[in-house]
Amino acid sequence: MTANNNSSPQTTGKLVGITPQGLYSKCVALANNLWWSWHPEVISLFRSLDPIRWRQLGHNPIALLHEFTPERLEIRAAELVLYTRIDQAYRRMTEYMTARTTWARRNVGVLGSQPVAYFSLEFGIHESVPIYSGGLGVLSGDHIKSASGLGVPLVAIGLFYNQGYFKQHLDIEGWQQEEYIDTPVQFLPLESATDQKGNKVTVEVQTRSGTIYAKVRQLHVGRVRLLLLDTDLEENQQQDRQLTSRLYGGDNRTRIRQEIVSGIGGVRALEALGIRAGVYHLNEGHNAFAILEATRLRMERDGKSFDQAASEIAQKTVFTTHTPVPAGHDRFDSSLIDEHLGPLREQLGIDHGHLMALGRVDPSNSHETFCMTVLGLKMSRYANAVASLHGVVSRKMWHGLWPQLPEEKVPIGHITNGVHVPSWMAWQFNTLLERHMPTSWSAESYDPKEWEAVHDIDPGEFWETHCALKNLLVAFVRRRVSRQCRRRGEADDVIDRARTILDPQALTIGFGRRFATYKRATLVLNQIERMARICNDPDRPVQFIFAGKAHPADKPGKEFIQTIANLRNDPQFANRFVFIEDYDINVCRHMVQGVDVWLNTPRRPLEASGTSGMKAVLNGGLNLSILDGWWAEAYDGTNGFAISRGTSHTDDTVTDKRDAESLFDVLEHEVVPLYYDIDEHGLPMKWIERMMSSVSSLAWRFSAHRMVADYTTDAYLPAAGGTSCKVER
Ligand SMILES: *Cc1c(COP(=O)(O)O)cnc(C)c1O
Secondary structure, eight states, X not given: OOGGGGOOHHHHSOOTTOOHHHHHHHHHHXXXXXXXXXXXXXXXXXXXXXXXXXXXXXXXHHHHHHTOOHHHHHHHHHHHTOHHHHHHHHHHHHHHHHOSOOHHHHHOGGGTTSOEEEEOSOOOSOTTSOOOOSHHHHHHHHHHXXXXXXXXXXXXXEEOOSSBSOEXXXXXXXXXXXXXOOOOGGGSOOEEOBOTTSOBOEEEEEETTEEEEEEEEEEEETTEEEEEEEOOOTTSOHHHHTTTTBTTOSOXXXXXXXXXXXXXXXXXXXXXXXXXXXXXXXXXXXXXXXXXXXXXXXXXXXXXXXXXXXXXXXXXXXXXXXXXXXXXXXXXXXXXXXXXXXXXXXXXXXXXXXXXXXXXXXXTOTTOOEEHHHHHHHTOSEEEESSHHHHHHHHHHTGGGSTTSOGGGSSOEEOOOOBOHHHHSOHHHHHHHHHHSOTTOOTTOOOHHHHGGGGGSOHHHHHHHHHHHHHHHHHHHHHHHHHHHHHTTOOHHHHHHHTTOSOTTSEEEEEESOOOGGGOGGGGGTTHHHHHHHHHOSSSOEEEEEEOOOOTTOHHHHHHHHHHXXXXXXXXXXXXXXXXXXXXXXXXXXXXXXXXXXXXXOOTTOOSOOOHXXXXXXXXXXEEEESOHHHHHHOOSSSSEEESOSOOOSSHHHHHHHHHHHHHHHIIIIIHHHHTOOOTTSOOHHHHHHHXXXXXXXXXXXXXXXXXXXXXXXXXXXXXXXXXXOOOO
């Protein structure tokens, strides 16, 4: 007989048989798999333990739990009646982790025993794991979350940065300051990866200037393991210990050293862990050295020649390019290549000229540097761009590699990017949809028919939900802007004004992205007086929320930030333009969930895809964008707004002027009138209709589940030796 038989759940709020230690362990287990990061009910559990500390600790559940003893946690759980919720969350996670009926199991079983090895230099999973800088990283994070959701067997490989990307703040002049902060590594859900004997795995990569050692750490992202190589080891030369400290922090030599660690070291890590990859997916050229190491392994194991092994590895390799500008591709000169690839090349039995030729468009041109994208394109069976228009641009850009083919036959296809819906759709919006959509619908379904019912939702409720989210955004902006003012040491009245900045009723336009000059953040100021009139119309006001980082070396980008940020000193714009510092996943989430309009003004065709606009779609935000990247294929005349007609002039200043003219016209004649066309019930019915069209026509199409399913059927399956087939959605 046990003592607690007569304490029933009803009277104590506790579950029979759970000790404080047991409860604590369940919370720790939840915190240790990033599965929690896309489950609002688990996030809300953590938050409710201590909402203030939750925010102060950057939404990091391990750091939060560290502040609780099991006994204190039990008391808190009893006060808030959390036992059942913790138990249910834990049970849901366990069921998810052990599920046998996934999409992949039903459709692509052949991938089962030999997973996809997915290489990327950054992964954006959650703001509390700072190993990403921007779009590429968030895309990788969304990719592996959806691979987990669909049950696609996949192991991800990247680098562990103990400082990550810089933190941004602006000084009193509005100039970007960069700060690198040591990540509190002990509060990340990191483990050491161990081999079959239980030993911690380290890998080494030889160069002509010494061996680089890396330990292999791992994170769990649902069912996906993410291996992260970290060179902070005593065995390393001093300079190499910091090799993986920062993302995009160093010169070209640092870059190639990072890339041999992630590419060559990455393949060695898989080998040491006993993981036999069936497919290599290289997300961007950074990791293309992986192909060479995989080739070496095959030569060693099967006694093949270089040519034969390389062509067999190419058959298993999928390469994704992301950069529509020639200057954006990694290039290394001959001496850097020899210093870092020389030892591996000798094992491959090829000479330096042969190796260089693999990275050259024209193999015989000894002046050409070694381009990682060229290596990836030459040594993969399937290459793709990340949107339809980007496919056109990429085929043109790399035509030189296949001069005998007409441009449209250049073998670079496209799979348009998508975003992980459960990570980006506000739970309030998800709840609304769940209540009104057919029972078969879930946020993760990407069957267009399932989304048609969005139009049947009560417009009043739809609008109310959006307004609630917009209010949350305004509250967030006020909090952040007043904090920014305090940090800069502004006067009390300035801080007070920040607490009431923005008008929750006004048409609110968001712009959050990297401040690269081709994205033209300042296009909205091209006609400054016209903008002042638009913003300050007493009956139909318009306001803007900006955020984004400029690369530390990008002075013109920083000047754009300064121009926008300093509008706060201009009485015409002080309450109409705000700049939120330190754009990251958290800032992005608040913005895309609350804005009325998401603005994108790249100089066409330089935006490969863009994904933030897709996140706005998931929350009812309408895109107002140049017809570039994903928007060029998404816009249908009823689901958002287009700036210009998809043309550009050879002279950038002419293009900019024309695009600005169109932007102002669309704002004045379409966006503002539609938003303020309010019926007798106080609802902007035509606007709501457009929101619904946007959700129903785009949410499924630009979801990461659709994207990963496309990769799986069109690229992974053929690469793994299966054939492409028609599979259920
Ligand atoms: C989604 C996201 C991006 C990518 O947005 P783009 O539209 O490609 O500019 C960049 N940074 C963060 C933090 C994001 O969440």
